[in-house]
Amino acid sequence: MSALEARAVSKLYRTHDIEVLAVDSLTLTVEPGEFVALIGPSGSGKTTMLALLAGLLLPDAGEVVIGGRSLSSLGKAGLAAFRLEQIGFTFQAHNLVPYLTVRENVELMLRLNGRLDRQGRARAIELLTQLGLEHRLNNLPSELSGGQQQRVAIARALVHEPRIVLADEPTASLDSERAHQVAGILAQLIHAQGRAGIMVTHDPRMCIYADRIVRLEDGRVTRVLTTREEIAVFAQIG
Amino acid sequence: MRSLYLAVTEIVRNKLRFLVVFLIVALITILVLFTAALGDGLAQSTSEYLDGLDASLIAFQSDVNYQIPASRLGRARLNTIRRVPGVLAVGPIGVSSATIIAVDGVARTGLDIALIGVEPGAPGAPSTLSGTPLTNSRAAEAVVDQHIAERLGLSRDTTITLKVVQGMEEQHYNLRVVGATSGSKINFSPAIFVPLQRWDKIRPQEQVGGSDNEITFNIAAVQLDGTVPLATVSSEVMRHVAHVELIDPVTAYESTQGYQDMQATLSLQQGFVLVIVVLIIGSFFQIQTLQKVAQIGMLKAIGASSWTVVGALLFQIMLTLLVGLSVGLVAVWLLAQALPTGIPLVFSGAKIGVAIGSILAAGPIAALMAVRTILKIEPLRALGLSA
Numbered sequence: 235m236s237a238l239e240a241r242a243v244s245k246l247y248r249t250h251d252i253e254v255l256a257v258d259s260l261t262l263t264v265e266p267g268e269f270v271a272l273i274g275p276s277g278s279g280k281t282t283m284l285a286l287l288a289g290l291l292l293p294d295a296g297e298v299v300i301g302g303r304s305l306s307s308l309g310k311a312g313l314a315a316f317r318l319e320q321i322g323f324t325f326q327a328h329n330l331v332p333y334l335t336v337r338e339n340v341e342l343m344l345r346l347n348g349r350l351d352r353q354g355r356a357r358a359i360e361l362l363t364q365l366g367l368e369h370r371l372n373n374l375p376s377e378l379s380g381g382q383q384q385r386v387a388i389a390r391a392l393v394h395e396p397r398i399v400l401a402d403e404p405t406a407s408l409d410s411e412r413a414h415q416v417a418g419i420l421a422q423l424i425h426a427q428g429r430a431g432i433m434v435t436h437d438p439r440m441c442i443y444a445d446r447i448v449r450l451e452d453g454r455v456t457r458v459l460t461t462r463e464e465i466a467v468f469a470q471i472g
Numbered sequence: 473m474r475s476l477y478l479a480v481t482e483i484v485r486n487k488l489r490f491l492v493v494f495l496i497v498a499l500i501t502i503l504v505l506f507t508a509a510l511g512d513g514l515a516q517s518t519s520e521y522l523d524g525l526d527a528s529l530i531a532f533q534s535d536v537n538y539q540i541p542a543s544r545l546g547r548a549r550l551n552t553i554r555r556v557p558g559v560l561a562v563g564p565i566g567v568s569s570a571t572i573i574a575v576d577g578v579a580r581t582g583l584d585i586a587l588i589g590v591e592p593g594a595p596g597a598p599s600t601l602s603g604t605p606l607t608n609s610r611a612a613e614a615v616v617d618q619h620i621a622e623r624l625g626l627s628r629d630t631t632i633t634l635k636v637v638q639g640m641e642e643q644h645y646n647l648r649v650v651g652a653t654s655g656s657k658i659n660f661s662p663a664i665f666v667p668l669q670r671w672d673k674i675r676p677q678e679q680v681g682g683s684d685n686e687i688t689f690n691i692a693a694v695q696l697d698g699t700v701p702l703a704t705v706s707s708e709v710m711r712h713v714a715h716v717e718l719i720d721p722v723t724a725y726e727s728t729q730g731y732q733d734m735q736a737t738l739s740l741q742q743g744f745v746l747v748i749v750v751l752i753i754g755s756f757f758q759i760q761t762l763q764k765v766a767q768i769g770m771l772k773a774i775g776a777s778s779w780t781v782v783g784a785l786l787f788q789i790m791l792t793l794l795v796g797l798s799v800g801l802v803a804v805w806l807l808a809q810a811l812p813t814g815i816p817l818v819f820s821g822a823k824i825g826v827a828i829g830s831i832l833a834a835g836p837i838a839a840l841m842a843v844r845t846i847l848k849i850e851p852l853r854a855l856g857l858s859a
Binding site for chain 1: 850
């Protein structure tokens with residue numbers, strides 16, 4: 235069974251007299267252990283698609299199915315509970331709670347879904363160690379660099395062993411070296427833990443870590459790259 | 473517990489920011505408690521003597537709106553009241569004012585006191601904490617309030633000199649202190665008690681040394697024997713005795729001129745302070761919530777429910793109030809120890825409880841605006857989108 239399925243999903247934004255079809259009959263399937271890069275110009279529908287996959291938005295047509303359950307069938311509280319259990323999220327900014335330490339930020343996910351036990355704490359430290367942050371456990375986010383903050387967010391996204399990991403422009407605010415480091419670690423952990431990962435990015439170079447590249451334009455899939463060669467070329471020349 | 477964790481951790485990691493609010497709440501607590509204590513203190517200063525009177529009813533001259541200085545009663549009416557079934561005893565009480573100007577012949581800074589004339593052994597006469605009660609109905613003796621005794625260093629057989637104005641002249645009268653009593657303030661002044669016939673000679677009046685006419689006094693304390701219901705006795709007295717009205721002591725002091733206005737003013741002041749609490753706490757947490765919109769959006773996006781975030785806010789407000797209240801209570805206690813005894817402040821458990829309850833109740837009200845803001849924050853904000 236696929237980890238995630240978007241079946242002919244559409245999303246229409248209405249503001250006063252203007253209607254924008256942000257996502258247009260988009261179909262996407264992601265398998266466990268697969269890391270997919272969603273790429274496209276601004277306004278192509280990447281972030282809206284991510285919101286639909288997370289249940290932050292509900293589609294106007296089609297459906298998103300995760301683990302055999304349609305997100306449209308869950309209420310607001312059900313969707314929040316679903317995200318808490320099944321989704322790991324990293325964002326472009328405002329990723330961390332500023333008054334919690336690195337370890338506490340990662341453990342927050344477990345605390346929120348009532349799974350903060352000894353194993354959970356150990357897993358949090360293990361992840362942070364894998365991400366090279368073992369010496370920063372008791373630091374506050376303000377004491378970390380942007381790249382370190384993103385790595386903490388990755389640990390938080392994985393600590394509760396979610397089915398899906400969604401990353402919204404995780405490298406947007408980082409320099410090239412740190413961007414590669416973060417995207418590489420994210421891909422590596424997704425592969426190692428068998429999660430289904432989707433990364434929205436505007437940076438073609440980061441696609442080198444993906445197993446598949448899905449290019450969107452005007453809410454539609456315009457190109458899908460699946461082979462290592464295609465991906466490598468795309469990552470080089472965009 | 474998630475909410476409590478978030479609330480406490482944020483407070484602990486932002487001590488300085490919250491310290492300011494703790495201090496504001498502490499200062500407000502001090503203000504609220506002192507206002508309440510002042511209300512009780514002033515009320516007590518007005519009513520202490522009447523409140524502690526060993527009588528169920530107080531007789532006034534009718535149509536004087538229960539104003540003690542305006543009321544005049546005489547022996548004839550007193551005797552008639554005494555004969556009404558259900559009345560056990562009646563004691564005349566004369567109330568005036570004077571100034572103590574010397575102790576044992578040594579001049580002192582004038583101390584204004586209430587000069588109360590009572591019949592020794594009758595209702596209205598003070599019980600003594602030390603020394604002996606008044607016994608002789610004509611003697612130049614006095615039982616003094618313990619506050620006066622402490623302030624002037626009076627003891628048994630000390631002679632105090634009173635200054636009163638009679639006619640156009642200032643007159644001085646000596647009284648020997650025989651005992652001390654407590655709880656005898658009336659009209660904001662501590663009292664000294666003298667036998668009624670002596671009181672009639674030395675009270676401020678037109679004629680120096682009093683007249684030989686029948687003694688008039690202001691009110692009478694009426695003790696009941698319990699065989700007849702109070703209301704029946706009251707109506708019987710008013711039926712049999714012309715120009716007399718009877719009320720209970722509480723109504724009597726509540727009818728004192730300015731008493732209700734004073735209490736209403738203090739209550740209004742307390743109300744305003746509570747509104748200030750709501751506005752300050754509400755503004756602080758609303759500003760803090762607005763500063764955390766992105767963070768709250770992120771928390772909701774990763775799956776935290778709105779109620780987890782709202783719970784954290786409510787815990788923070790209540791913790792802020794509890795810490796501020798605790799600091800305020802300690803400060804009030806310390807200040808109360810340091811204040812001189814003459815200041816009319818009475819800290820009653822009930823009033824303190826109501827004040828604390830009111831401040832705590834202000835918390836959830838203050839939270840309303842911030843709660844509304846939290847509920848309106850969409851998790852989509854974490855992705856830079858809006859609904």
